[in-house]
Amino acid sequence: MIRSFFFILRLAAAWFGVFLLLAMLSSATPGLEHQDVAPLFIIGLLVVAYVVTNAFSHLRRVRLIAGHVDRDTLANRHRRQIEVPFEAGEVFDLLDAAIRELPRVEDIESARDSLQVSAKVQRPNLYGRSRTDRQGRVHNYSRWTRNQILATVTPGEDSGSITLICEPETGAWSDWFRVDGGTNLENAEAVVRAISRRIAERRRTERVSTTRTVTEKELAVAKLSLLHAQVEPHFLYNTLASAQYLTRNDPPRADIMLGHLIDFLRRSLPRTEDAQSTLGDELDRSRAYLEILKLRMGARLALQIDVPEELRTIPLPPMMLQTLVENAIKHGLEPKPGGGTVWILARRNDHRVAITVADDGEGFNSTNAGTGIGLRNVRERLQLVYGGDAQLAVVANFPNGVAATISVPLAAREEPIHV
Structure with a gap:
């Protein structure tokens, strides 16, 4: 609760500081020192109120996605380190497929030789409606900003390590003034889930293949043992019959x-x-x-x-x-x-x-x-x-x-x- 309070307070203070600085510059500028700053102060209060409202929405959505609120989940930028027990080329294929499956993903750049994947992801309009122009194109109210993903695979011995970074397309300074509504947290979790699902599917396939192979080998061994058992009694019968004849003659x-x-x-x-x-x-x-x-x-x-x-x-x-x-x-x-x-x-x-x-x-x-x-x-x-x-x-x-x-x-x- 305290962390959430300070998170909202930090955003409000940052915007309040911006308008306070504008007011000070306005009063220090020749010709504007006698201007009434009340309109600027009112605009500042409205903007701060809007930012606080967005911050509350951000907190609520992060709690819904992660189940808890802390410094890492509240951040606009997220980093994940994922160890995958496959060869680096296979890990890259898993990563590339997982990123391409994200909704609203675009501008994907996949470099297999350098084991890097980058992409842009349109940030959804979480609480508003989209509108459509006459040509049928959809315009989102929050289309002015996007998130981005950068993922790198580091080869290891029979394994690969994925470094995944999900962040806003803007610079780090913007984190003092804006929140992403938990969209980058959601992107990071979605990529991790997709990779985990593909690893589990691969493991299931390997287990099924192993079970099938073991079963086939057991059937083959049983069949060969049966053939072996069919040959020996026939030979034994003929030999004993011959020995019985020779015993008399x-x-x-x-x-x-x-x-x-x-x-x-x-x-x-x-x-x-x-x-x-x-x-x-x-x-x-x-x-x-x-x-x-x-x-x-x-x-x-x-x-x-x-x-x-x-x-x-x-x-x-x-x-x-x-x-x-x-x-x-x-x-x-x-x-x-x-x-x-x-x-x-x-x-x-x-x-x-x-x-x-x-x-x-x-x-x-x-x-x-x-x-x-x-x-x-x-x-x-x-x-x-x-x-x-x-x-x-x-x-x-x-x-x-x-x-x-x-x-x-x-x-x-x-x-x-x-x-």
Whole structure:
């Protein structure tokens, strides 16, 4: 209350001082010293009364806008410092859009290179009516003055700081004689609200995108786990059926087959939820699988492995190599009357490792094309674990068969999705 009183008193005193100075100059001017100053005094009182009325209106409107009255809210000029956790270019775009959305904004100057935006804002006629001329143009009673906005973005490390200044278009001296009716406070709050709304909208979009991505990854992991679960029981059933037959007809071979099956199952059991496998573990698993098939297929299946010992420790998603080996058997060698050979090769090239599973089977043809689920499984798992840093290439092998090559970096990305 006291602050409001002194605010009004300051404006009234400033205008009263102006008219007092005019009266003194009038009395000191030759030829005017005997003039009656009463009219000037009456005009001064009317002007002061008008200023006091505007000051009361200013106080009332500031209280409505800010909810309280203090030195900062009563001022005609307002400064805001806004920290935005985005890159400076994005912050500039938010700021520029927020200022352009202000009502009655005009003369906008936007300089992206210097990260500055300036604009003029017509001050509304808060308590009067607008009038329209014959051409339909609207003239406001307070059109003689405008507010202005100057905003600058200061780049930071992955962030930007906005310095926002809202003030009358006139010089600072005018603050002693006029009030802006809270319009600059309103402009400053409007820009801050618009920026906050856009930041919140951006955050919501990011959360929705993150949630969608997590959901898609969870669905992919669930689908891949289901595919994995569908493959193993089929192989286990066939192997146990073969072992049962060999138990009656060739017990030593049955014992060897069961030993390879135990090794395969032991290496297939998950360690922990987030554990990756290694090329060595996957190679031993595939070798056990192929040794079982060699007992079933006999001379129709040959195996050649060429993997340097130092590459056995590189990380590799589980069952990925196994999928390529199963494809080579199922679509390459089993349909071929005479069988053939499976090659497993690994080579290092700079910071990448290429792992190839090749066969000299039937190759690409319509009779053994399959559904493509296994290869799609591999590609999706590579995407989940390595992003775009890994590839799967499937080409024809010369002179017969197919060669599938997985190319992966020596180290997976920092936060892989293990499947």
